[in-house]
Amino acid sequence: MLKLYSFGPAANSMKPLLTLYEKGLDFEKNRLDPAKFEHHTDWFKAINPRGQVPALVDGDRVITESTVICEYLEDEYQTAVSLRPATSAGKAAMRVWTKWVDEYFCWCVSTIGWHRYVGNMVKALSDAEFEEKVAAIPVVEQQVKWRRAREGFPQDMLDEEMRKIAYSVARLDDHLRTHEWLVPGQFTLADICNFAIANGMQFGFSELVNKDATPGLLRWIEQINARPAARAMFAEVELEKLGPRE
Numbered sequence: 651m652l653k654l655y656s657f658g659p660a661a662n663s664m665k666p667l668l669t670l671y672e673k674g675l676d677f678e679k680n681r682l683d684p685a686k687f688e689h690h691t692d693w694f695k696a697i698n699p700r701g702q703v704p705a706l707v708d709g710d711r712v713i714t715e716s717t718v719i720c721e722y723l724e725d726e727y728q729t730a731v732s733l734r735p736a737t738s739a740g741k742a743a744m745r746v747w748t749k750w751v752d753e754y755f756c757w758c759v760s761t762i763g764w765h766r767y768v769g770n771m772v773k774a775l776s777d778a779e780f781e782e783k784v785a786a787i788p789v790v791e792q793q794v795k796w797r798r799a800r801e802g803f804p805q806d807m808l809d810e811e812m813r814k815i816a817y818s819v820a821r822l823d824d825h826l827r828t829h830e831w832l833v834p835g836q837f838t839l840a841d842i843c844n845f846a847i848a849n850g851m852q853f854g855f856s857e858l859v860n861k862d863a864t865p866g867l868l869r870w871i872e873q874i875n876a877r878p879a880a881r882a883m884f885a886e887v888e889l890e891k892l893g894p895r896e
């Protein structure tokens with residue numbers, strides 16, 4: 651049986667989770683608790699040496715990188731539900747949106763998320779406890795991020811990330827005012843991967859994502875939340891405890 655290791659239905663973890671639900675695939679749900687640093691334990695680093703979720707185990711294969719996992723599921727498990735366009739042009743359009751969320755949109759939202767939630771979590775640790783946690787983090791860039799979250803991100807960095815977030819939601823809204831889905835005509839991995847980051851911004855960034863400023867984006871967020879797969883996912887998979895969903 652497929653096994654997914656995740657933090658639950660948010661951010662990068664939500665991409666493969668919602669893909670599995672949309673495709674109707676049965677899988678073992680392994681939810682790691684970031685507050686207990688479970689993703690930095692030796693047993694999990696034996697699965698993903700980067701100590702990050704999500705990770706998919708399919709027999710003797712381990713697939714990492716959230717969007718790659720989604721594409722793998724689409725390739726390996728051809729179910730009645732296809733989440734990728736059939737045409738080369740459609741696939742290209744989908745990948746422009748998934749590349750954009752992976753390389754741009756997710757990063758600015760992530761920094762603000764770390765500032766708001768991870769910072770509070772690590773400030774509660776003693777220096778010795780914190781150093782012990784950092785020593786277990788395999789990726790140097792992630793060690794730097796944990797340290798930054800503890801010290802406090804510089805204000806100019808937070809301002810720049812907020813500027814990028816405002817640009818990102820405007821870009822999505824601009825498209826979604828005139829298109830039902832990101833790739834016209836079909837619900838695809840582009841919608842899943844961008845929704846994974848955008849969902850919840852109507853609460854956490856309500857000054858930017860609301861019915862007056864971004865009606866197209868809000869309609870799309872609500873439409874995906876109303877899909878049976880999303881409803882089942884949110885009902886069945888517990889969310890990580892670091893940040894409020896609404």
Ligand SMILES: N[C@@H](CCC(=O)N[C@@H](CS)C(=O)NCC(=O)O)C(=O)O
Nearest residue numbers: 661662663702703704715716717792
């Ligand atoms: N590029 C990776 C990024 C994975 C990633 O950043 N995962 C986050 C959760 S959304 C994580 O494990 N963070 C904990 C950490 O790095 O300490 C992907 O798309 O899967």
